[in-house]
Amino acid sequence: MILSDLLGSDVVDAHGRRLGALVDVRLEVSGRPRQLLADTVVVGILVSPRSRFSTWGFERRDEHAPAIVARPQRWLHRGMFLVDWRDVAVVDEGRVTLRDGAEHLDPSLREAPRSH
């Protein structure tokens, strides 16, 4: 399966109720160690109730600038949440079903250590 197959899919809860569209996939470089890095692993999906449009990365941190882009993006993706990959029950073509009791998490990333 490639990422493009997932993006834009409808996300439904265990009862079949539509929660939104899958707009992004959260990855972590934390799998099996390799020579320089490690395997990349899918850890979650980003669900946006109102739009399939790309978030342009505005959900990752609390960025509000430039306002002319950030404000429409926040409005477009209001109510967006992250779902842990372990809470995903079934992945179908165009449709992702969550487990019963799947948690809606905050999509922001934790502060990364600063290098400068």
Add this chain to the structure above:
Amino acid sequence: MKRLFSVALGILTAIGGFVDIGDLVTNAVVGSRFGLGLAWVVLVGVVGICVFAQMSGRVAAVSGRATFEIIRERLGPRAGLANLGASFLINLLTLTAEIGGVALALQLATSVDPLLWMPVAAFGVWIAVWRARFRLLENVTGLLGLTLIVFAVALFMLAPDWNALAGQALQRGTPQDEPVATYWFFAVALFGAAMTPYEVFFFSSGAIEERWTEKDLATSRLNVLVGFPLGGLLSIAIAGCAAVVLLPASIDVTSLSQVVLPVADAGGKVALAFAIVGILAATFGAALETTLSSGYTLAQYFGWSWGKFRRPAKAARFHLSMIICLFVAVAILATGVDPIVVTEFSVVFSAVALPLTYLPILIIANDREYMGDRVNGRGMNAIGTVYLVIILIAAIAAIPLLIITGGGA
């Protein structure tokens, strides 16, 4: 003293490097049809390019990474691909126009048919990109391009009616004999010529090539803030010469030979020689920059190793892609299409692609993840936002105006 010299060199290079075939042709066309009536567009464009060149240079110096790598990472692969696609195609079109410009300039000097010069020009560009050091390329073409100052000198020597010129520049509305749509079409074209997208990729990738740190930012700011406006004044001088000599004679500029006639009129063979050398240097320099930009855009998006600071064997795909771009440019020109027409299309489509190339930079310049504390301040964001709106309007209006005016005919 050495520092002063290097600052001066930077500024002079920026002046000479600002003008390319798009500026030369578009300003001359506009001058011959509207006088200085569109000079305000050059001013708007110069401020815009200063703002965005500065932003992209800062992003590269502070983050240590080049534009397209960050764009793909921050905005996602689809937005990154849209940005890449638009930037790359416009770059290719601009490269074609510049190679055509080099060939036309060589024709002015030798009367040999431009079609014969085009492969030579492309070969020259390739050799320079392959062998010459980055700094050397910039400095030589930038300094030689300074000879274009002859256009400003010529304007003074023509002893024009300054009041009349000022009147043209400040008049509201369009001249009697040109329709409103044509006026705005050329405004968009002139804007696209001033805010050439490749300048931004080149600036930011150049920052990595030269291993800029934050300390270098101050120098680059000076280069940009002094050099580009002076380059803009040079563009206006080109329009002014056309306005003084060609407009009264009802000569509409359609070829490069018409662009230099006013200079010959003003200063004879010496001035003409300077003009031809300047045009050659400016177009060749721009051809180098657009070729490198094509390589940068592809390599940075696809994650190939890139850069002139690497030996060619270590950046094989980077160099190969540039060779292919040069081939495509020559192939397009070999169809016999008029390089001036290619130039006019390249500036208009530059205007269309501007939002796709500048919006990502504005977003990334605000991202603390890459910029730390060096994100845009309020003022910079305010100007950046105003320009984003201007750019969007120009981009949306460009193609309808192109169709309505039939290419400004």
Add this chain to the structure above:
Amino acid sequence: MSRSRRASARERPHAAVIVVTFAVAASLLTACTNPGAEFDRAVEQGSTAVETARLAVALERDGRTFASTTTTALEDARRELVDAASAVAETDAESPSDAALRADLLDALALGVTAVNEALDAMAGIGTLDAVEPALDEAEEALDALGAPGGTR
């Protein structure tokens, strides 16, 4: 539903290509649609070319330009005149006055081409530039007469 979405995701780039191609083609095709506009454009193009040739010849006689530059300028002017003449020749007349105008316009443009060729010959060593200016004047007058208000209507 997903199949159609995947298809539409692939179609979207194609749609963009079609739109841009159409835009470019349309911009080239809307060159003009009626004889009057076509003739007007040809008169302007011809006038510009003749004036450019006049300027180039004047500068050459003053010794203010290089032979290569003058030759290039003259060749560019000749190309413009020939393009204008081709465009006029291939325009269909919509009335007898159109037909007459088209014939006159072709004659005037031909005068221009002859004059510029005389100049180019002189640059190549055949004849002199002295006779060129009167020839250019004649061509310019002919074009002016056709371009005056009422001339192309």
